[in-house]
Amino acid sequence: MNQPKKEHFKENLKKRHSSAKVFYFLLLICLLVGFFTLSVLIIDLAVEGGPWIRSQLFTNYHSRKPEEAGMKSAIVGSLINLGLTGLFSFPLGVGAAIYLEEYAPKNKLTSFINININNLAGVPSIVYGMLGLVVFGRMFGLFAPDSWLVQFFNLPVGKGALGGLQFNLLGIPWLEIRLPFGRTILAGGLTMTMLILPVVIIASREAIRTVPNSIRDAAYALGATKWQMISTQVLPIAFPGILTGIILSLSRAIGETAPLIIMGAFTYVPFLPKSLWDQFTVMPIQIYNWITLPQSEYRIHLAAAGIIVLLAILLSLNAVAVFLRKKFEIHWS
C-alpha cells in the first residue's frame, strides 16, 4: 500500500478560492432575485393603489361607482373569520398537540396519526373548501326534506330543496342554531379551522417539545400530577411558541380565497354580519372580484389598494408573532 506523502497534496489554492467567490455571488443573486421581485411588486402596488387608500375604502361597500366603492364588509368579514378561526383552532390544535406529545402511547396508531397530520398540512386548500361545504355548509344533506334522518324522525325542516332546521338552543333567543350551517360566516370559520389545524398542531407540538424533560422531571419530583406538570410548567413555557404558530397560521388563513369560494362565501355583500348565521365575504374574494371587472379603476387601482390593506394586516400579524417570540424567549443556559 502506498503511504500518503506530502507530494500527494495538490493544494491548487487559486482554483479553490475562485470557486468560493463564484458561489458567493451565485447565492447572493438568488437572494436578490426574490428581493427584487418583491420590491417591484410592492412599489407597483403602492403607485397604483396608494392614492386609493381613502376613507371610502373602509367605510363603504362595493359600489357601481369606483370612486365610492369600498371593502368594508370584506375587511370586517375577514377579521371575524380570523377571530372565529383562532377561537376554534386554538383549543383544538393545542389540545391535540398536548395529547400527542404528553399522553399518546408510542404505537402504530400514533405514528399513523402523526404521518397523516403532516400530510394534511400539505393538502391543497381547495380540498378543505369542499370538506367545509359538505360537512359544515350542507352537513351531508342530512337536513334536506328527503334525507333518511328527516324522514325517520319526522323533523320539521324547511320547505326548500335544502330543507334546514332552525331552533334556539335551550330556548334562549340569542342561542340560535341552524342546521346545516349553510353559507354562513360560522361555516367559513370552521372551514378555515380545518385548513390551519394541522399546522397549528405541528407548531404546538414543536413548542411543547422544546420544553426540556428536566423540567418535567423537576415538577414530578415535587409531587406534581401529570396535568399539574403540563398546565403549570409545560404550557406556560411552550405558550409563546404555540401563539407564534397560531398567528402565523392565521396569517396564512387570511390570504386564502379558494376554500371560502367553494364553501360558499359571497362576492357581493352590502351589509355587515350581525350574527354567526349571516352571509359574508373576505378581502381576497373582494380583491378577486374587483380584478374581474372591466373598468381599470376596479381592476387596477381598487384591487391594488385592497391588496395593500390585506398585506398590512398580514404583516402586522407576523410582527406580533415575532414580537411575542422575542419577548418571551427563554434562554436556557
Next chain:
Amino acid sequence: MLQENNLENIITTKDLSVFYGSTQAISKINLNIPRNRITAIIGPSGCGKSTLIRCFNRMNDLVPSARVEGEVIYSKQNIYSPNVDPVHIRRQIGMVFQKPNPFPKSVYENIAFGAKINNYQGNMDELVEKSLRQAALWDEVKDELDKSGLALSGGQQQRLCIARALATEPDVILMDEPASALDPIATLKIEELMQDLKEQYTIIIVTHNMQQASRASDYTAFISIDRTRVDDRVGVLVEYDQTSKIFVNPSEKETEDYISGRFG
C-alpha cells in the same frame, strides 16, 4: 453490618430489580438506608446507580418500558404496592438532579411551586425564606427573589433546586450526582449543606466522585456490574457498609479495586 446503635432504617429495599423492556438494569438489591444519615451510592458508569435511586421516589414509573420487581419499604409500606400513590411518595421523598433544573421562573416561584401544587395552606413568604435559608442561599438571593432562577450561577441554581425540594417538607432527599456539573467551590458548598441537612433529613446521594463519597457520606453502597453474567450489564450490590470501613478496609476485593482506581 451497620455498627451504630439505635439506628432506624427509613428505607429498606428487598430484592429490588429493575428492567427496561427485556433488559435488566439492576438485580436483587437489598439495602437498609438509615434515617438522618448520608448514604452514598458509588459504582462505575452504567451500573444502575441512577436507576436505583430513581426507585426510591418512583421516578422510574415515568419511563414507559421500566418495570420494577421486589420491594421498597418506606414508613412500613412497600411504595410499589398498588394502593400507594406515587404523587404522594414524591412529595415526601424529594429529588435533586444531576444538572441544575430550576424552572424558568423567579426564585420565589421556584420555591413556592411545590407548595402550591400540594395545596400548602401556610404562609408562603415564610416557607420560601425558611427553605432558602436551609439551602444556604437566602443571603445571596434575599434581595432579588423575583429574579429568574436561570439567572443564578450553576452552584446557586443547584442550591435553589435543593431549597425547592425542601419546600415540600420531605423526609428524604435523593441526590443524583448533584455536583457533577459544578466547580469545586460550588461542590464544597453542596457538601457542607448536606452535613447541615442531615440533622433533619435523610440524604441518599449517587456520585461517581469517590472523594466526595468518602468526605461527605456516613454509609456507602458500592454497586458494580455482575461479573458472572457475560451477556448483559446488570448492576448488583457488591458491598454496603459504613463509609470509613468501605474506604479503609473493604471486605470485597472488587470494592478495593474500584476505590483504589484500578477500574471504573
